[in-house]
Amino acid sequence: MTAKRSRMTAGDRRTAILDVAAELLSTHPWEEVTVALLLEGAGISKGGFYHHFTSKEDVLEALLLRFTDACTAAGQAVHERSPGGAVARFTAYLGGTTRWELDHAEKIVAVIRIAMMAGNESIFLKLEEETRQRATPLLRRLVAEGVRERAFDVIDIDMTVSLLQHAWRMRWVVLGQARQLCAAGDFAGGRAMLEDRLSLEERMTNRLLGCAAETPVRMPAAEEFKGFLTSL
Amino acid sequence: MTAKRSRMTAGDRRTAILDVAAELLSTHPWEEVTVALLLEGAGISKGGFYHHFTSKEDVLEALLLRFTDACTAAGQAVHERSPGGAVARFTAYLGGTTRWELDHAEKIVAVIRIAMMAGNESIFLKLEEETRQRATPLLRRLVAEGVRERAFDVIDIDMTVSLLQHAWRMRWVVLGQARQLCAAGDFAGGRAMLEDRLSLEERMTNRLLGCAAETPVRMPAAEEFKGFLTSL
Numbered sequence: 001m002t003a004k005r006s007r008m009t010a011g012d013r014r015t016a017i018l019d020v021a022a023e024l025l026s027t028h029p030w031e032e033v034t035v036a037l038l039l040e041g042a043g044i045s046k047g048g049f050y051h052h053f054t055s056k057e058d059v060l061e062a063l064l065l066r067f068t069d070a071c072t073a074a075g076q077a078v079h080e081r082s083p084g085g086a087v088a089r090f091t092a093y094l095g096g097t098t099r100w101e102l103d104h105a106e107k108i109v110a111v112i113r114i115a116m117m118a119g120n121e122s123i124f125l126k127l128e129e130e131t132r133q134r135a136t137p138l139l140r141r142l143v144a145e146g147v148r149e150r151a152f153d154v155i156d157i158d159m160t161v162s163l164l165q166h167a168w169r170m171r172w173v174v175l176g177q178a179r180q181l182c183a184a185g186d187f188a189g190g191r192a193m194l195e196d197r198l199s200l201e202e203r204m205t206n207r208l209l210g211c212a213a214e215t216p217v218r219m220p221a222a223e224e225f226k227g228f229l230t231s232l
Numbered sequence: 233m234t235a236k237r238s239r240m241t242a243g244d245r246r247t248a249i250l251d252v253a254a255e256l257l258s259t260h261p262w263e264e265v266t267v268a269l270l271l272e273g274a275g276i277s278k279g280g281f282y283h284h285f286t287s288k289e290d291v292l293e294a295l296l297l298r299f300t301d302a303c304t305a306a307g308q309a310v311h312e313r314s315p316g317g318a319v320a321r322f323t324a325y326l327g328g329t330t331r332w333e334l335d336h337a338e339k340i341v342a343v344i345r346i347a348m349m350a351g352n353e354s355i356f357l358k359l360e361e362e363t364r365q366r367a368t369p370l371l372r373r374l375v376a377e378g379v380r381e382r383a384f385d386v387i388d389i390d391m392t393v394s395l396l397q398h399a400w401r402m403r404w405v406v407l408g409q410a411r412q413l414c415a416a417g418d419f420a421g422g423r424a425m426l427e428d429r430l431s432l433e434e435r436m437t438n439r440l441l442g443c444a445a446e447t448p449v450r451m452p453a454a455e456e457f458k459g460f461l462t463s464l
């Protein structure tokens with residue numbers, strides 16, 4: 001362990017801490033995650049830890065930014081491989097980010113649970129703003145492409161991107177509630193809640209983008225969320 | 233002073249502190265406003281102060297909520313007196329809240345300045361969320377009226393209200409910048425910045441409300457902001 005540690009660069013150490021934190025987030029209530037647990041899991045000294053982070057809250061913040069970057073990268077990759085015009089590529093982006101989120105659903109739900117705990121609102125509102133800003137440049141590009149191709153008819157690119165992100169922001173809170181319904185035995189109710197939310201976001205997204213009614217941007221199908229809904 | 237103080241009810245004392253804070257906000261940088269200044273201005277003892285507030289930040293929070301309630305009440309009063317259908321009444325609401333804001337512009341600009349100081353973002357994001365929630369019930373009613381009268385065609389009332397508030401939220405930041413331009417001698421530039429912003433918000437508001445192109449909701453005219461633009 002010591003040998004391994006001495007070979008780690010500063011960047012490696014930071015990554016190791018974030019990896020361990022991401023793992024612990026899925027398996028432990030955040031109240032039980034301590035700096036000591038993070039050190040132990042990452043095989044890192046106290047000094048090494050405090051070189052990178054000031055506290056476990058600081059780790060959580062870095063972790064959220066890493067999640068956002070990974071999710072945005074997943075959306076971008078799918079978007080770039082997607083054939084067709086701006087509508088198809090925007091739909092691909094929505095699918096790519098959603099699939100990334102579904103692959104990391106437990107971590108997202110854990111983060112939402114921490115955010116909703118009393119006293120955490122302020123810090124999470126700021127974090128949410130920061131994570132949104134990370135995703136903004138790519139979204140701005142996607143919207144601008146659609147405007148150039150005359151597939152989108154927006155009021156203003158920057159305000160449209162900001163409102164799109166605002167329209168999507170409660171999705172995982174609703175998904176969590178829908179999963180709770182399913183876990184309580186009301187699968188039809190949970191499924192209906194999910195479908196209502198996806199439909200609402202899809203219609204609002206199309207209105208903001210100004211898509212023609214016959215060529216709308218599409219949210220992923222409810223079917224894709226089936227595994228998540230029944231995973232409790 | 234002692235006689236006066238002893239006649240004050242707890243509610244009076246709270247109001248007196250907020251009145252003094254509102255005054256100081258327009259005349260002093262917030263860093264210079266101390267609890268001692270608030271006590272002196274309100275003619276209130278330390279004990280009386282801490283009965284109502286935990287800190288001067290707490291006073292600022294209460295003050296912001298009072299501003300929001302007063303602004304919403306101004307919009308509601310104008311809206312209720314307004315003849316005509318939902319479009320006219322919504323336009324009246326926008327005018328009423330804007331005129332209230334213009335009458336209290338120095339305090340709003342002071343609050344924005346405090347909010348933008350490093351380290352204050354978290355607390356202000358939370359405050360912004362709280363103040364938005366205060367205005368939500370009335371806005372929901374206005375939108376629902378328009379839907380009932382078929383003047384508005386919205387995707388979803390709650391999401392529409394949330395996005396409207398989000399679309400309007402940067403207005404006073406932009407107004408402050410426009411005033412700075414005017415103060416620097418570029419009156420045409422400041423005026424154009426103001427007009428662009430009002431036009432952008434008007435078009436986005438109409439899109440979100442789904443108003444027919446021939447009967448749009450109107451933002452107040454740029455003319456109404458003239459006094460503010462040239463007040464530095």
